[in-house]
Amino acid sequence: MQLGTHVIEAGAALAPMAGVTDLGFRTVCAAHGAVLTVTEMVSSRALHYGDRKSFSLLTKNEGAVCGAQIFGNDPEIMAEGAVLALRHAPFDFIDINMGCPMPKIAGNGDGCALMKNLPLAGEIVRAVSSAVDVPVTVKARMGWDKGSVNVVELAKCCEENGAQAITVHGRTRAMLYSGVADWDIIKKVRQAVSIPVIANGDVVSPEAALRCLLRSGADLVMVGRAAFGDPWLFGQIRAALSGQEIPERPPLRERMDVALRQFEIAMADKGEHIACLEARKHLAWYLRGVAYSNEYKDRISRVSTADDVRAVVRGIQRDLR
Numbered sequence: 001m002q003l004g005t006h007v008i009e010a011g012a013a014l015a016p017m018a019g020v021t022d023l024g025f026r027t028v029c030a031a032h033g034a035v036l037t038v039t040e041m042v043s044s045r046a047l048h049y050g051d052r053k054s055f056s057l058l059t060k061n062e063g064a065v066c067g068a069q070i071f072g073n074d075p076e077i078m079a080e081g082a083v084l085a086l087r088h089a090p091f092d093f094i095d096i097n098m099g100c101p102m103p104k105i106a107g108n109g110d111g112c113a114l115m116k117n118l119p120l121a122g123e124i125v126r127a128v129s130s131a132v133d134v135p136v137t138v139k140a141r142m143g144w145d146k147g148s149v150n151v152v153e154l155a156k157c158c159e160e161n162g163a164q165a166i167t168v169h170g171r172t173r174a175m176l177y178s179g180v181a182d183w184d185i186i187k188k189v190r191q192a193v194s195i196p197v198i199a200n201g202d203v204v205s206p207e208a209a210l211r212c213l214l215r216s217g218a219d220l221v222m223v224g225r226a227a228f229g230d231p232w233l234f235g236q237i238r239a240a241l242s243g244q245e246i247p248e249r250p251p252l253r254e255r256m257d258v259a260l261r262q263f264e265i266a267m268a269d270k271g272e273h274i275a276c277l278e279a280r281k282h283l284a285w286y287l288r289g290v291a292y293s294n295e296y297k298d299r300i301s302r303v304s305t306a307d308d309v310r311a312v313v314r315g316i317q318r319d320l321r
């Protein structure tokens, strides 16, 4: 698919995920075949107030078309947030969050709450698109709840106001992350707009990626939770889409090398303390399904220095397979 001047190859995008898709994780996913990545969501209001922590989330990774995701509900502040994000790092696009269901966000009129106010959603897309010279995209859900599924109308409104692609997570806000994602609604969006549509929700394997594309007619799939500790999924999806044999995940030893590389990138970006706290969940994800790994998972839950992380990884490489 095409996004502005970027040609995005057949493959899968890595979904924006707060607390997960930091520079380290996005970098290794891109290195293993993710064709598009997005930062964690960043508050436009916090950028407006110069919040350092929010700016620190705005890192651009190499290896894939990379966007910054912002949230908020004030068109002017969103436009300013987009400009500030681009001034901070040369992102390839700006993504507007219209899908976050969390009370802290949606209860504030941000994220998925924008789906309840299409004129405001349109105004925000127009304001951001006019303020920046990179493509602006939107990520939304099916609707607020099952009585108000309106993503087709939202998508048309976003297109009319200048959005250059839309990602649809096939769940309502009320579903949060449970139930089964509806890929049929994504097809309705695909038929209603001429901008690229990215399908998201429950793409957990190369087979699911193929089924999702077939069912939804979408231009690209986006993978969220299934990528935790598994950047190889992106290469597998790419192979499946080009009709090649799906490569196996490499042996544990090699997988742990990648986990360590991810940690080192995160540490260089945000410092040892935070990188170690976050490595606790990432390393545990890399061990999902690994037999006899409980003792190591226990050690992982306590790592607090880079040396701890390196020692645990070496131990796993020595003792497990």
Ligand SMILES: Cc1cc2nc3c(=O)[nH]c(=O)nc-3n(C[C@H](O)[C@H](O)[C@H](O)COP(=O)(O)O)c2cc1C
Residues within 6 Å of the ligand: 015, 016, 017, 018, 019, 020, 039, 040, 041, 069, 097, 099, 100, 139, 169, 177, 181, 200, 201, 202, 203, 222, 223, 224, 225, 226
């Ligand atoms: C921990 C976590 C954090 C998330 N943070 C964001 C976010 O910052 N912005 C966003 O648009 N979606 C966010 N999402 C939603 C995902 O991008 C994605 O839409 C959702 O997980 C469905 O895809 P999946 O079924 O492949 O996981 C988050 C999801 C999870 C699990």
